[in-house]
Structures are given as C-alpha cells and as structure tokens.
Amino acid sequence: MSPVECSTCDVQGTALCSAFSEADRAALNAISRHKTYEKGSTVMWAGDEAIVCGSVISGILKLSASASDGRKQIFGLLYPADFVGQPHAGQMPFSVTALTDCHLCLYPRAAFEDVLENNIAVERLLLRRTMAALDEARARMLLLARGTSEEKLACFLIEMADRAGGTTTTGQSVMLELPLSRGQIADLLGLTIETVSRQMTHFKSDGLIDLPGGRMLIIRNRAVLKARAMLD
Amino acid sequence: MSPVECSTCDVQGTALCSAFSEADRAALNAISRHKTYEKGSTVMWAGDEAIVCGSVISGILKLSASASDGRKQIFGLLYPADFVGQPHAGQMPFSVTALTDCHLCLYPRAAFEDVLENNIAVERLLLRRTMAALDEARARMLLLARGTSEEKLACFLIEMADRAGGTTTTGQSVMLELPLSRGQIADLLGLTIETVSRQMTHFKSDGLIDLPGGRMLIIRNRAVLKARAMLD
DNA sequence: CGTTGAATTGAGACGAATCAACGGAGGTGG
DNA sequence: CCACCTCCGTTGATTCGTCTCAATTCAACG
Numbered sequence: 001m002s003p004v005e006c007s008t009c010d011v012q013g014t015a016l017c018s019a020f021s022e023a024d025r026a027a028l029n030a031i032s033r034h035k036t037y038e039k040g041s042t043v044m045w046a047g048d049e050a051i052v053c054g055s056v057i058s059g060i061l062k063l064s065a066s067a068s069d070g071r072k073q074i075f076g077l078l079y080p081a082d083f084v085g086q087p088h089a090g091q092m093p094f095s096v097t098a099l100t101d102c103h104l105c106l107y108p109r110a111a112f113e114d115v116l117e118n119n120i121a122v123e124r125l126l127l128r129r130t131m132a133a134l135d136e137a138r139a140r141m142l143l144l145a146r147g148t149s150e151e152k153l154a155c156f157l158i159e160m161a162d163r164a165g166g167t168t169t170t171g172q173s174v175m176l177e178l179p180l181s182r183g184q185i186a187d188l189l190g191l192t193i194e195t196v197s198r199q200m201t202h203f204k205s206d207g208l209i210d211l212p213g214g215r216m217l218i219i220r221n222r223a224v225l226k227a228r229a230m231l232d
Numbered sequence: 233m234s235p236v237e238c239s240t241c242d243v244q245g246t247a248l249c250s251a252f253s254e255a256d257r258a259a260l261n262a263i264s265r266h267k268t269y270e271k272g273s274t275v276m277w278a279g280d281e282a283i284v285c286g287s288v289i290s291g292i293l294k295l296s297a298s299a300s301d302g303r304k305q306i307f308g309l310l311y312p313a314d315f316v317g318q319p320h321a322g323q324m325p326f327s328v329t330a331l332t333d334c335h336l337c338l339y340p341r342a343a344f345e346d347v348l349e350n351n352i353a354v355e356r357l358l359l360r361r362t363m364a365a366l367d368e369a370r371a372r373m374l375l376l377a378r379g380t381s382e383e384k385l386a387c388f389l390i391e392m393a394d395r396a397g398g399t400t401t402t403g404q405s406v407m408l409e410l411p412l413s414r415g416q417i418a419d420l421l422g423l424t425i426e427t428v429s430r431q432m433t434h435f436k437s438d439g440l441i442d443l444p445g446g447r448m449l450i451i452r453n454r455a456v457l458k459a460r461a462m463l464d
Numbered sequence: 465c466g467t468t469g470a471a472t473t474g475a476g477a478c479g480a481a482t483c484a485a486c487g488g489a490g491g492t493g494g
Numbered sequence: 495c496c497a498c499c500t501c502c503g504t505t506g507a508t509t510c511g512t513c514t515c516a517a518t519t520c521a522a523c524g
Binding site (some may be wrong): 064065067068069071072073075076086087088089093094120123124127128130131133134137138139140141142144145146149152189190220230231 | 299307321322358359366370373376422462463464
C-alpha cells in the first residue's frame with residue numbers, strides 16, 4: 001500500500017522495470033504503489049477498465065475468464081517479475097486473481113504509458129515478452145484442442161515441476177506444492193475436476209508421482225511423465 | 233520477386249509500414265521484395281530460422297503446427313495488412329502457409345530489426361498488434377477447450393462472414409467462399425473433418441445456412457447462428 | 465468414362481462429462 | 495473434547511458427444 005524503493009525490490013533485475021532509465025525509474029517509483037493481495041482475492045476483474053499495470057513481486061496469479069453459463073478457462077499463470085495489465089487497452093479481457101498471497105507493484109496505467117512513450121528499451125522488452133506470451137498461448141491451444149486428458153495433466157505437472165525448480169529434491173524425486181486446486185487445474189486444462197483427479201491417481205498407481213496429501217506433489221519419474229506429455 | 237514502390241501498395245495505409253517515417257520507409261523499400269505464393273505453398277516452416285518478416289498484401293494464410301503423430305492445429309489466419317514473421321526470435325514456432333494465392337512484402341529480418349531500433353512508432357504499432365493477437369489467442373483457448381462442436385463451427389462461420397463483409401449480399405443473406413477446406417476448418421477448431429461436415433449439414437437442415445457447392449457458403453440467419461456461437 | 469480427392473453419411477467404439485455417493489481435513493460452536 | 499458443518503478430493507456408475515472406421519456421393523479433370 002505504500003511507496004517502496006526500487007533499489008530494494010526482489011525483482012528489480014528481471015522485471016520489466018529493469019529496462020527503465022534511472023530517471024524514468026525514479027519517476028515511476030514516485031507513483032508506484034506496492035499492494036498485497038490475499039490468496040483468492042481478485043486484482044482485476046474481466047470487463048473492468050484497465051486502469052493499472054505493474055509487476056508481480058511475489059506470489060502466483062491466474063488469468064481467467066468465464067462464459068455466461070459458468071464454463072471457466074484459465075489462460076495462464078503469472079509469476080514473480082511477470083508484467084500485469086493491459087496497456088493501451090480499454091478494458092480487461094480477463095480477470096487476474098491471486099492463487100497465493102501476492103505482492104504487486106502497480107502504477108496508474110496512464111502514467112505508465114506516458115513513461116513508455118519516452119523509453120524505447122522498456123517498450124522493446126514489453127514487446128518481446130508479449131511475443132513470448134503469444135507463442136506460449138499458441139502452444140497451449142494445441143494442447144487444449146488436441147491433447148488427451150493424460151497428456152494435458154502430464155504437461156501441466158512437468159511445467160509446475162520446472163517452475164518450482166529444486167524446491168526440495170531427494171535423489172531423483174522432486175517435491176513441490178501445487179498452487180492450484182483440482183478445480184483450477186481443470187479450468188486450466190479444459191477438463192473436469194473428476195478427470196483431473198482420476199488422471200492423478202492413475203499417474204500415482206503407475207509410480208510416476210506421489211500425493212502425500214494436501215496439494216503436495218512428488219514427481220518420482222520425470223522422464224516417463226514427460227514422455228506422456230504432449231509430443232511436439 | 234521484384235522491388236516495388238510503397239506508394240503504389242494496396243495496404244500502405246493499414247499495414248505495419250504505415251507507421252514508418254518517410255526515410256525509413258525508403259530504406260526498407262530498397263531491401264523489400266514482393267513475393268507471390270501459390271495457394272497451398274508454405275512461406276515459412278516451423279523450426280526454420282526466422283530470417284524474414286513483412287506484410288501480407290493480398291491473400292489469406294494460416295499459422296499452424298503439428299505434433300509428431302500428425303495431430304494438427306491452426307493457430308490463426310493472416311489477412312491483408314497483417315504482419316508476418318517473428319522478430320527477435322530464433323526459429324519459427326509454427327508454419328505459415330498460403331490458403332489462397334498470396335502476395336507478400338518481405339524484408340530480411342535483421343534489416344527490419346535495425347530499422348525498428350530507430351523507429352518507435354513502428355515498434356509501438358507492432359506491440360499493439362501483438363497484444364491484440366494475444367487477446368485473440370486467449371479467446372480462442374476458451375472456445376477450443378470448452379466449446380461444443382456446434383459452438384465452434386457457429387463461431388467460425390460468423391467470423392468468416394464478418395471478415396468477408398459484404399462480398400455478396402442478397403436481402404438478409406450473405407454469400408461467401410470459405411478459404412479453408414473441411415480438414416483445415418477441423419484443424420482450426422480442434423475437430424475432425426466428419427464432425428465439421430455433420431455440423432454443417434445440421435445448420436443447413438435448420439435453415440441457418442446454405443451450401444451451394446464447392447466451398448461456397450450462404451448465411452441465411454445470422455442472428456440464430458450467432459446465438460449458437462459461444463456465449464461470451 | 466474412369467480416376468482422383470474432397471465432402472457427406474452411417475455404424476460403432478471410446479473418452480471424458482455427468483450424476484451421485486463417500487471420505488478426509490479444517491473450522492466452529494456446544 | 496466431540497459433534498457438526500463445509501469444502502475439497504476421490505471413486506464409482508452411467509450418459510453423451512465426438513472420434514474412428516468404413517462406405518458412398520460428388521465434383522473436377524484427364
């Protein structure tokens with residue numbers, strides 16, 4: 001809720017703002033606000049005016065939208081250093097919701113756009129990130145449209161393991177806590193809760209993973225799991 | 233295959249190059265090459281080095297990729313004035329193939345990037361277009377993952393009708409020629425040829441459309457068809 | 465007139481959704 | 495401390511939609 005110094009920011013080296021000039025960074029810093037969001041709270045609602053943008057400092061968020069009959073879809077996840085918001089857009093085409101407790105650094109959109117105007121480096125970095133996001137979205141289209149439930153879930157688990165990195169490793173296994181509920185995984189993969197659950201237990205009985213309880217996950221055989229993920 | 237004057241270009245007002253300065257436009261014009269591609273020919277292959285980019289002058293192209301087992305997916309279509317290529321990318325993540333005879337204006341990627349460096353306006357326009365493409369890709373994710381075959385096809389037909397605009401209108405009806413085969417429509421919507429065909433005849437027997445033959449399509453009741461497309 | 469490729473149509477199989485019941489974890493209040 | 499509740503996840507039985515396989519029609523063309 002309060003202004004903070006960029007120099008002490010956890011993501012100053014990797015977030016979009018790393019490309020700002022000293023002067024512009026100072027200017028933005030003056031109007032930036034750090035805000036915290038509780039797990040489950042929504043930062044921006046689909047259809048709202050896109051009035052802020054900024055960077056994720058800590059936590060994980062989801063981008064999602066839903067049809068009027070309740071069918072939901074999660075378009076992707078945001079991790080620390082990722083950019084949030086829709087510059088130059090009228091309204092948000094999706095909602096942004098915190099999956100874990102989150103810490104964001106937000107600017108008024110108009111002010112951010114003003115600074116962008118004079119800062120080619122940032123605009124360039126934003127362009128590259130947007131292009132990367134587009135490639136990712138397209139890759140996901142193939143998975144959603146053509147993948148089986150097994151491929152979808154295997155792909156998701158591999159991604160989560162790669163993201164979590166070496167949270168806790170013992171021998172070949174990797175342990176991590178999934179930031180999504182079964183229902184959210186289903187919304188991300190275009191499946192139902194039941195199918196997600198069934199595939200999980202299927203992987204478990206095949207000895208590929210373990211489910212110690214809660215949202216904990218242990219990947220026992222990454223190679224085979226990866227092989228069951230979608231073939232490129 | 234030969235250099236051409238921008239001043240006589242059909243899409244000079246709407247393509248990306250419309251944002252270039254006179255000087256840069258002249259510089260690019262000197263290295264630009266107009267190339268024609270026959271219907272069915274591939275402009276860029278997935279996995280190839282991304283060595284050129286440019287603009288669509290005429291015709292329609294598809295962006296597609298496929299898994300090693302043959303499952304295909306079309307990510308989207310390119311129309312005149314759309315940008316083609318992947319600046320700053322190593323290799324193409326998808327193939328670009330002409331659906332109709334096409335006319336493209338291409339530059340070597342490196343030269344294009346050099347000009348981009350000094351031309352904020354173009355970079356800004358490219359950013360906006362990329363963001364728009366991202367929003368479109370995300371909207372399509374919802375359709376692919378959650379839509380029924382009926383919704384998918386209705387949505388596709390509405391889009392095609394809107395694109396074709398007033399090609400030929402008689403009363404309430406709109407007539408157009410689909411630039412895609414049944415198989416390509418299937419690849420775009422994540423369906424099979426048979427399901428596409430069945431839904432087509434279903435719409436036809438409901439009096440919403442007519443199929444005079446070939447790839448011709450007449451939309452008789454746009455309102456009802458739109459209602460059967462995916463709910464926002 | 466036969467050939468070729470695309471589109472249509474039909475019959476059956478399969479995968480995921482749906483409907484429904486159950487079990488465990490965490491919280492609340494008596 | 496225990497009964498109760500709710501939320502979430504698991505599991506089972508069944509249904510439904512789409513894929514698959516197969517045959518037929520149709521249009522274009524030599």
